[in-house]
Amino acid sequence: MNDAAANTTSPAANIVRARGLAKRYGTTVALDNVDFDIAAGRIVGLIGPNGAGKTTALKAILGLAEYEGQLSVLGLDPRTQRTQLMQQVCFIADVAVLPRWLRVSEAIDFVAGIHPRFSREKCLAFLARTKLQPRQRVRELSKGMIVQLHLALVMAIDAKLLVLDEPTLGLDILYRKEFYQSLLNDYFDEEKTILVTTHQVEEIEHILTDLIFIQNGRLVINASMEEIGERYCEVMVGPDKIEAARALRPLNERGIFGKTVFLFDGIDQKRLAELGELHKPSVADLFVATMKGTYA
Amino acid sequence: MNTQIGTARSNPTQTFAWLLKREYWEHRGGFFWGPMIAGGVMIVIAMLTLIIAEATAARHGISINGMNLDAISRNMTADQVRIFNSGVTAALMGISVPVMVTLFFVVFFYLLGALYDDRRDRSVLFWKSLPISDLDTVLSKVATAVVVAPLFAIAATIVLHIVFLCLISVYAAFHGVNPLPLLWNPVPLVSMWIKLVCMIPLNALWALPTVGWLLLCSSFARSKPFLWAVALPVGFGLMVGFTQLLRQLSIPDSWYWKNIVARILFGVFPGGWFNIGNGKLWTAGSGDDFNFSLSRLDLVNSLLNWNQILNALGSLDLWLGAIAGVGLIAAAVYFRRRRTEAYS
Numbered sequence: 170m171n172d173a174a175a176n177t178t179s180p181a182a183n184i185v186r187a188r189g190l191a192k193r194y195g196t197t198v199a200l201d202n203v204d205f206d207i208a209a210g211r212i213v214g215l216i217g218p219n220g221a222g223k224t225t226a227l228k229a230i231l232g233l234a235e236y237e238g239q240l241s242v243l244g245l246d247p248r249t250q251r252t253q254l255m256q257q258v259c260f261i262a263d264v265a266v267l268p269r270w271l272r273v274s275e276a277i278d279f280v281a282g283i284h285p286r287f288s289r290e291k292c293l294a295f296l297a298r299t300k301l302q303p304r305q306r307v308r309e310l311s312k313g314m315i316v317q318l319h320l321a322l323v324m325a326i327d328a329k330l331l332v333l334d335e336p337t338l339g340l341d342i343l344y345r346k347e348f349y350q351s352l353l354n355d356y357f358d359e360e361k362t363i364l365v366t367t368h369q370v371e372e373i374e375h376i377l378t379d380l381i382f383i384q385n386g387r388l389v390i391n392a393s394m395e396e397i398g399e400r401y402c403e404v405m406v407g408p409d410k411i412e413a414a415r416a417l418r419p420l421n422e423r424g425i426f427g428k429t430v431f432l433f434d435g436i437d438q439k440r441l442a443e444l445g446e447l448h449k450p451s452v453a454d455l456f457v458a459t460m461k462g463t464y465a
Numbered sequence: 466m467n468t469q470i471g472t473a474r475s476n477p478t479q480t481f482a483w484l485l486k487r488e489y490w491e492h493r494g495g496f497f498w499g500p501m502i503a504g505g506v507m508i509v510i511a512m513l514t515l516i517i518a519e520a521t522a523a524r525h526g527i528s529i530n531g532m533n534l535d536a537i538s539r540n541m542t543a544d545q546v547r548i549f550n551s552g553v554t555a556a557l558m559g560i561s562v563p564v565m566v567t568l569f570f571v572v573f574f575y576l577l578g579a580l581y582d583d584r585r586d587r588s589v590l591f592w593k594s595l596p597i598s599d600l601d602t603v604l605s606k607v608a609t610a611v612v613v614a615p616l617f618a619i620a621a622t623i624v625l626h627i628v629f630l631c632l633i634s635v636y637a638a639f640h641g642v643n644p645l646p647l648l649w650n651p652v653p654l655v656s657m658w659i660k661l662v663c664m665i666p667l668n669a670l671w672a673l674p675t676v677g678w679l680l681l682c683s684s685f686a687r688s689k690p691f692l693w694a695v696a697l698p699v700g701f702g703l704m705v706g707f708t709q710l711l712r713q714l715s716i717p718d719s720w721y722w723k724n725i726v727a728r729i730l731f732g733v734f735p736g737g738w739f740n741i742g743n744g745k746l747w748t749a750g751s752g753d754d755f756n757f758s759l760s761r762l763d764l765v766n767s768l769l770n771w772n773q774i775l776n777a778l779g780s781l782d783l784w785l786g787a788i789a790g791v792g793l794i795a796a797a798v799y800f801r802r803r804r805t806e807a808y809s
Contacts, residue, residue: 233593233805255596268588270491282483283595319591 182244184209184330184362185230189238192225192386199225201386202238209329210359212376215366216452217383218460223366226383227334230364231260243329256285259323260332267307267315274303280322292325295355313344320348324356331356333365337372345372352376374452382459389459401455403448404431404441414444421458432458480597484605485613495571496614500621503567507560508628515636550653557657560629561622565735568618572610572733576676577691579606580684580797584807599801603680607794610676611669615735619661626654660774667774668735674786675732677793684800688808698726728786729793738777 185207192200199222207213217223228234232247232254240247245254267276273296281289299317307315316336323331331352337345353376357363367373380397382390392400406414406429415422417440419431432450433441441447450458489496541549580603583589592602634644682694702725705711706718731737777783 231593233590235803252596252598255594258594260590260594262590262594263587266587266590268491268583268591269586272490275487275490279483279487280595282486283480283597285596 182209183207184243185364186241187226187229187238188240190226190229190240191237192222192229192234198386200229200236203383203386203388205381205388205391207362207364207379209362211378212357212363212365213379213381214370214373214377214452215364215381215383216370216456217366221383222386223383224334225386227260227262227332227364227366231258231262231332257328258330258332259326259328260334261316261319261323261336262332262334263336263338267319269306269308271307272303273301273305273307273318276307276318276322277303280326284326286327287322288325288327292321295321295324295351313340316340316344316348320351324351329360329362331361331363333363333367335367336365337367337369345369349373349376370452370456377452380452382456384460390455397455398449400435401450402433402436402438402441403450403454404433404445405429405448406431406445410444417441421454421461477601481601481605481608484597484601485609488605488609489613492571492575492609495575496609496617499567499571500564500618501624503563504561504621504625504628507563507625508632511560511629511632515632546647546650549647550650553648553650554653554657557626557629557654561625564618564622564625568614569731569734572614573675573679575614576606576610576679576733577683577694579610580680580801581682581686581690581807584805589805593805600798603684603794603798603801606680607676610733611672612665615665615668616662618735619658619665622661623658626658660771664736664774667738667777670783670787671738671777672732673790674728674793675730675790677790677797678729679733680797681793681800684797684804687804687806695730698729702726724782732786738780738783739773 183206185205187203187205189202189204190200191198191202201222203222203226215223215226225234225236229236229240230242230247232242232251235248242254243257247254271279277289277292277296280287280292296318299314299321301310301314301318301321307318310318320336337348340348349372352363365373365377377394379393380390381388390397401420404414405425408427408429411429414429414431417431417433417436420434421432423430428445430448431444432454438447583592630644630648634648637644637648679690679694682690682697686693702718702721705721711718711721
């Protein structure tokens with residue numbers, strides 16, 4: 170392997186590097202010249218309202234759709250080097266995409282047969298924790314069990330990047346919790362990178378290291394969770410100080426138990442502390458505040 | 466140097482074998498059970514026929530006991546044996562026709578769904594999450610259609626032949642006739658089976674335009690690939706017929722139906738190349754006399770004749786079609802690469 174190839178994929182380099190990434194469907198702009206980098210060993214949440222361009226971005230990264238601009242994933246071009254890329258990238262796109270006729274044992278045999286980085290032992294170990302039987306067909310499984318199978322297959326692959334597009338859509342809370350717990354405990358390490366989109370922000374908030382908010386094809390926020398904790402602050406303000414708080418141009422305000430909660434972006438926290446009690450905003454609150462007026 | 470992309474490589478041959486296995490898993494009902502059931506139906510029909518024949522014979526007091534086939538066979542000349550063998554071969558080929566028709570329908574609809582069904586149920590996203598190139602995926606479907614499915618059909622045909630011969634033998638033995646020397650002559654049987662297998666490459670070459678066209682529709686259509694595959698060429702043909710476009714170029718309309726429509730829709734019928742050799746097959750069936758004339762036996766046997774096969778291999782039609790088929794398959798790969806959606 171030559172040095173150039175080694176450089177582009179060394180751990181320090183970005184797993185994903187996008188410059189001027191754009192995609193149009195007719196007159197609709199799905200992605201509007203976005204730039205972003207995703208470093209190794211991160212868990213990045215790509216959050217946005219419906220139709221914001223999340224899936225378009227993921228499809229571009231996975232080489233499933235055409236795009237304009239520059240995009241490099243693990244140093245490869247997703248358009249022309251998809252097959253090589255897929256040795257290093259796994260994805261679970263939406264639930265229930267496993268073919269309905271496939272048996273559990275066939276799924277394992279097939280992936281073991283064609284994927285050089287698949288470990289049958291690991292996969293069987295994951296499946297041992299579930300109720301799945303080798304002879305069962307996907308069509309006999311519940312939605313939650315299908316995701317368990319898909320996750321077991323994917324977690325047994327030693328990939329550098331895992332892309333999850335609404336992986337837990339339609340699952341009950343037990344399966345959802347288990348899904349992210351398995352990912353965090355049994356899969357994720359500093360060698361791996363996870364890129365996830367979901368509408369259930371509250372559930373993945375605590376596992377994310379980075380957050381990307383996307384709206385109308387543009388990135389609204391692209392920061393690490395630490396940066397977000399420093400930048401954004403919620404203050405619970407009594408009625409007497411409301412005007413003073415509004416003067417600081419909050420992103421959002423909402424009433425709660427006779428008090429008003431203001432969300433501020435980049436205001437000195439000492440100054441905010443004078444107005445009332447400080448809180449770290451939840452990603453969901455931040456999302457609602459940032460995306461105000463999306464569907465209006 | 467630290468671990469890099471490509472430290473582990475998949476083995477291309479192994480990957481392709483798994484792709485073929487996947488097609489079999491998904492379609493074993495059509496590839497395996499389809500021809501077997503068609504053969505089974507023929508056996509049931511043969512049994513019923515024998516039972517009815519027996520009952521009828523008994524009712525009318527006809528006895529075929531005492532007919533000494535043994536003695537007849539010993540006294541036959543070499544030429545007569547050849548004719549008898551031709552008759553057996555023709556009969557066996559005849560009862561295999563339903564198996565081949567089944568194979569045609571199975572392969573036709575397999576190809577139409579091959580690159581469409583997984584887009585409709587979105588499992589294409591799972592297959593595309595694995596390190597398999599779109600070229601390999603499409604080629605595995607081509608190979609399944611022209612090699613794997615015919616092999617299963619031939620296996621079913623051989624089983625059908627053996628069961629049928631057993632049935633006839635038991636019937637003959639029941640009437641005190643030893644069937645072994647004539648019916649179970651291994652030379653024509655085995656040579657027929659070997660030729661069936663040897664014809665797979667020729668059938669495959671002949672089928673390429675159909676394989677390519679159906680796969681292209683399957684990978685291109687966002688919905689209803691069957692309509693694309695059938696309505697488009699037929700509609701175009703009707704339009705050309707009305708506007709007399711081809712006739713103005715002094716090409717008869719039948720040329721379009723025979724060399725375009727038939728080639729892109731019916732090419733997967735086994736032995737479809739046969740009429741390009743001497744064109745006898747389609748005229749031979751018009752005679753009403755029930756005598757198995759020598760020429761008719763020869764006709765069936767000529768389907769299995771090496772000269773006939775070599776003739777077909779030398780025809781321009783075959784190779785032009787094959788080239789067009791490769792182009793259509795390339796277009797199917799192109800759309801497989803770009804299209805992951807379908808309307809359900």
